[in-house]
Amino acid sequence: MNRNTRLIFIVCITAITGVVALQFYWIRNYYQINGERFEKEVNLAFEDAVKTEFRVRCDTLEGLLFRFLMDTSQISITSKWSDKQQVNMYIVANVTGKKESQSFSMKLLNLPIVAGNDSVKRLVARNYAREYREEDLDRHIIFFHTQNLGKYIGDQAERYRFDTSRLRPIYTRLLAQRGIREAFTFYMRDDDSTMNRSRFPDSLLRRYPVITKSFPTYRVSPGENYVRALFPSSTNYLYGRMSGIVVMSALLLGIVAFALYYLLRVIRQEKKLSAIKNDFISNISHELKTPIATVAAAVEALKGFGALENPSKTARYLDISGIELQRLSDMVNKILNLSLYEKGDIDLKMEPVDIDEMIETLIENHSLNGSKKIAAHYVNEAGTNIVTADRLHLHNVLNNLVDNAIKYSGDEVIIYFRLYRGKEYYELDIKDNGIGIARADLPFIFDKFYRVADGNIHRVKGYGLGLSYVRLIMQRQGGWCVADSSPGKGSVFKLGFKIGG
Numbered sequence: 001m002n003r004n005t006r007l008i009f010i011v012c013i014t015a016i017t018g019v020v021a022l023q024f025y026w027i028r029n030y031y032q033i034n035g036e037r038f039e040k041e042v043n044l045a046f047e048d049a050v051k052t053e054f055r056v057r058c059d060t061l062e063g064l065l066f067r068f069l070m071d072t073s074q075i076s077i078t079s080k081w082s083d084k085q086q087v088n089m090y091i092v093a094n095v096t097g098k099k100e101s102q103s104f105s106m107k108l109l110n111l112p113i114v115a116g117n118d119s120v121k122r123l124v125a126r127n128y129a130r131e132y133r134e135e136d137l138d139r140h141i142i143f144f145h146t147q148n149l150g151k152y153i154g155d156q157a158e159r160y161r162f163d164t165s166r167l168r169p170i171y172t173r174l175l176a177q178r179g180i181r182e183a184f185t186f187y188m189r190d191d192d193s194t195m196n197r198s199r200f201p202d203s204l205l206r207r208y209p210v211i212t213k214s215f216p217t218y219r220v221s222p223g224e225n226y227v228r229a230l231f232p233s234s235t236n237y238l239y240g241r242m243s244g245i246v247v248m249s250a251l252l253l254g255i256v257a258f259a260l261y262y263l264l265r266v267i268r269q270e271k272k273l274s275a276i277k278n279d280f281i282s283n284i285s286h287e288l289k290t291p292i293a294t295v296a297a298a299v300e301a302l303k304g305f306g307a308l309e310n311p312s313k314t315a316r317y318l319d320i321s322g323i324e325l326q327r328l329s330d331m332v333n334k335i336l337n338l339s340l341y342e343k344g345d346i347d348l349k350m351e352p353v354d355i356d357e358m359i360e361t362l363i364e365n366h367s368l369n370g371s372k373k374i375a376a377h378y379v380n381e382a383g384t385n386i387v388t389a390d391r392l393h394l395h396n397v398l399n400n401l402v403d404n405a406i407k408y409s410g411d412e413v414i415i416y417f418r419l420y421r422g423k424e425y426y427e428l429d430i431k432d433n434g435i436g437i438a439r440a441d442l443p444f445i446f447d448k449f450y451r452v453a454d455g456n457i458h459r460v461k462g463y464g465l466g467l468s469y470v471r472l473i474m475q476r477q478g479g480w481c482v483a484d485s486s487p488g489k490g491s492v493f494k495l496g497f498k499i500g501g
Contacts, residue, residue: 008267012260019256023249027242034241038234039210041178046212046229049171056170057160062133064156065149069125070118074148077121079113088112090124092146100146104128140218162217164188164227171229179240184231188217192226208232272444291324348390348476355428356385358395359417362402372406378417382426387497393473398430400466401493405432408491425479425496437485445483446471 069075069092076095079088080103088110093101106127111120132153136143142157144150164186175181185208192198192214200211208230217227298317356378363376387394405415409432416431437445441452448468467483470493474481478498485491 009264012263016256016260020253023253027246027249030242030245031238034238035234038237041180042175042210042229042231043212045174045178046171049167049174050215052170053167058133058137060160061137061153061156062129065132065153066125066129068152069128070122077113077124092128094146094148102145162219180237182231182234182236184229187228187230188224188226190223190225210234291328294324295321348393350388350390352386353389353391353394354385355387355419356380358398362398366402366406372411372413374406374413376415381418381420383421387426389477389497397470397473400470401430404466405430405434408434425498428495429492431490431492433490436487436489436491438487442483442485
């Protein structure tokens with residue numbers, strides 16, 4: 001990693017670290033804010049629930065009081081005209097027991113109660129019950145206007161006293177309206193502070209970290225004078241509030257991390273391509289200089305040393321020039337042709353090819369023309385010697401692989417050919433005893449211009465085009481090409497030919 005790449009990497013890592021730190025800080029603050037909001041919401045809901053539960057009890061007692069007033073066996077409601085006040089006075093009295101009564105008038109209702117017509121009596125009873133509720137019950141007072149009436153309301157108030165079983169569904173509903181669905185329990189005791197200044201044992205706080213304010217129950221039972229709601233957790237509420245933020249933050253961080261990874265990968269690829277390009281230019285420049293220098297020397301000899309006067313020398317220099325010019329032309333054509341093949345400008349003539357004959361011919365030609373001792377072994381287990389391919393390009397593919405096996409092996413070359421039938425392809429293995437290829441280089445050996453840059457391979461001339469051509473032709477023919485190798489253990493190239501292709 002050069003200095004510029006390292007600097008870019010450090011800057012990117014610093015930036016993403018800063019983004020992660022800011023996101024963590026912001027999420028932590030947001031978590032705390034939502035924790036405080038949770039405590040506020042459960043307190044507001046608890047206050048509303050306690051008031052609602054009390055209102056429900058008062059509604060019930062008001063209804064019971066109205067029914068009791070209309071019970072003629074217990075209470076009598078009559079009217080009497082008052083000359084002094086010029087209004088109808090309504091008298092509520094006990095029917096049995098002590099002769100206690102209460103008289104009053106109503107400005108909005110100044111009608112007499114007539115026997116056989118309960119409509120005015122019902123209005124008086126309804127209004128009396130409502131005023132009793134507003135003036136007494138709402139202030140947690142039971143006033144004995146008459147002995148029977150006071151005793152009845154006292155009994156009913158005790159019967160419908162504060163009860164957590166009535167409070168729970170009310171509180172649950174009010175919490176749900178605020179988006180809170182946490183489990184809770186009620187906590188009741190004799191002494192407490194409605195100003196929320198009470199202290200709690202650490203054991204209780206560990207179990208219930210969120211405790212609402214206290215409200216009086218107005219019960220006289222021991223240990224039930226005040227009530228609170230306890231919450232063992234606020235996790236569901238907080239996760240519900242923060243899940244979207246956390247997911248989006250994680251997604252953004254993932255995008256930034258992927259962008260950093262992609263950037264570094266592109267930089268690495270560009271660096272590799274630059275190295276491959278430089279290596280190719282260096283190799284091709286050297287290879288181009290050799291035939292040019294040879295031809296230039298031959299021409300100089302013809303011109304300056306009187307070679308034209310010697311027909312044999314002239315012919316020899318011309319032959320040398322022709323060979324070198326042909327070599328130069330082959331190099332240029334190989335580069336141009338590979339470019340055309342990659343663009344798709346290639347016309348393959350698919351036909352049945354006798355692969356046994358082609359392999360044997362290649363082995364014979366390389367054995368005769370090579371400077372190394374070559375031992376080749378061919379086994380055909382496919383049950384046929386015919387594959388479907390382009391004859392010319394298949395010859396070039398096999399020639400490239402055999403040529404590589406010879407170039408990258410020692411003085412004694414051993415090549416094994418094995419043809420066999422797979423599930424969908426005829427497969428040809430070409431194994432050599434060469435210097436092998438490192439695992440790190442295997443994924444790239446079929447890339448155009450790529451050459452392994454270490455070991456003894458630098459001593460072998462080449463342009464990094466042969467294997468690229470091999471893979472391209474095999475793929476265009478509907479087949480494939482893969483390689484397996486280890487340093488010092490030779491290489492195996494596998495070719496696949498489509499069965500029935």
